[in-house]
Amino acid sequence: MLLKVKDLSKTFIVGLLRKKEIHAVRKVSFNIKKGEFISLVGESGSGKTTTSRMILRILKPSSGSVIFEGKDPWALHKIEDLKWYWKQVHGIFQDPFASFNPLYKVDRILYQTFNLLNIESDAEKEHLVKESLKEVGLRPEEVLGRYPHELSGGQRQRIMIARCYLLKPKLIIADEPISMIDASTRAGILKLFSDLRNNYGTSVIFITHDLGLAYYVSDRIMIMHNGSIVEEGTPDEIMEHPKHHYTMRLKEDVPLLYRKWKGF
Numbered sequence: 001m002l003l004k005v006k007d008l009s010k011t012f013i014v015g016l017l018r019k020k021e022i023h024a025v026r027k028v029s030f031n032i033k034k035g036e037f038i039s040l041v042g043e044s045g046s047g048k049t050t051t052s053r054m055i056l057r058i059l060k061p062s063s064g065s066v067i068f069e070g071k072d073p074w075a076l077h078k079i080e081d082l083k084w085y086w087k088q089v090h091g092i093f094q095d096p097f098a099s100f101n102p103l104y105k106v107d108r109i110l111y112q113t114f115n116l117l118n119i120e121s122d123a124e125k126e127h128l129v130k131e132s133l134k135e136v137g138l139r140p141e142e143v144l145g146r147y148p149h150e151l152s153g154g155q156r157q158r159i160m161i162a163r164c165y166l167l168k169p170k171l172i173i174a175d176e177p178i179s180m181i182d183a184s185t186r187a188g189i190l191k192l193f194s195d196l197r198n199n200y201g202t203s204v205i206f207i208t209h210d211l212g213l214a215y216y217v218s219d220r221i222m223i224m225h226n227g228s229i230v231e232e233g234t235p236d237e238i239m240e241h242p243k244h245h246y247t248m249r250l251k252e253d254v255p256l257l258y259r260k261w262k263g264f
């Protein structure tokens with residue numbers, strides 16, 4: 001087992017005078033095996049990003065635990081231990097613009113990953129950066145030397161995926177990673193994740209609103225609603241025999257063409 005999440009919860013307190021509690025994530029539990037591709041599907045505000053931020057050790061859980069390879073990332077404090085964790089568990093964010101420093105050129109954004117890797121030779125670093133860009137379908141000369149705002153949304157998302165090719169993490173948490181990529185190149189980006197899985201045994205938590213997409217790419221689907229996982233199963237179980245009424249509603253949103261095609 002690579003990752004064990006047990007009773008993970010997050011409550012935000014909002015408001016200054018009249019304080020209000022928002023139960024963004026409520027007692028979420030699941031396990032992920034090496035090389036498994038899991039989708040976390042739910043509507044906006046269901047708690048998907050909050051869950052991923054707790055696993056990525058960015059947001060402290062209110063209660064519950066995250067155990068990765070037997071270690072609790074929230075018990076790690078030394079810089080070497082944190083570097084180990086962030087090398088192994090890497091996030092691709094919903095809005096790539098927000099996670100890039102706008103003052104850094106693409107080169108620097110990619111070279112930052114070498115802080116987590118033990119590579120000394122400059123020639124090797126340059127080679128690896130160029131290779132990683134080619135892996136995600138970008139020509140190095142079209143993006144190197146440019147600032148994030150000078151790229152398209154899709155190009156920025158590809159840069160984030162290029163970082164995975166440099167790091168080769170054991171677990172990728174990809175939060176709506178293809179939302180800004182046009183439909184014709186989406187399949188190519190999804191293939192990059194499955195190549196990482198096939199070539200390096202990388203596990204993936206793929207976060208999306210789109211149950212149809214999750215059906216195609218996942219080994220297992222978890223349905224999230226109001227901060228809880230209400231149903232989980234293989235893609236066929238979820239699509240053919242949904243148990244929870246919320247899953248049935250999500251299924252209704254899967255484009256009709258696709259349902260006709262698959263006979264659902």
Ligand SMILES: Nc1ncnc2c1ncn2[C@@H]1O[C@H](COP(=O)(O)OP(=O)(O)OP(=O)(O)O)[C@@H](O)[C@H]1O
Nearest residue numbers: 012014022024042043044045046047048049050051
């Ligand atoms: N820092 C915060 N402070 C207060 N409330 C927050 C904070 N972050 C998230 N929330 C609330 O927690 C709930 C879950 O948010 P979250 O971002 O996890 O949803 P999501 O499933 O990722 O949605 P989307 O699909 O729109 O990205 C929402 O009600 C949101 O308003």
Ligand SMILES: [Mg+2]
Nearest residue numbers: 048049094175
């Ligand atoms: Mg989100």
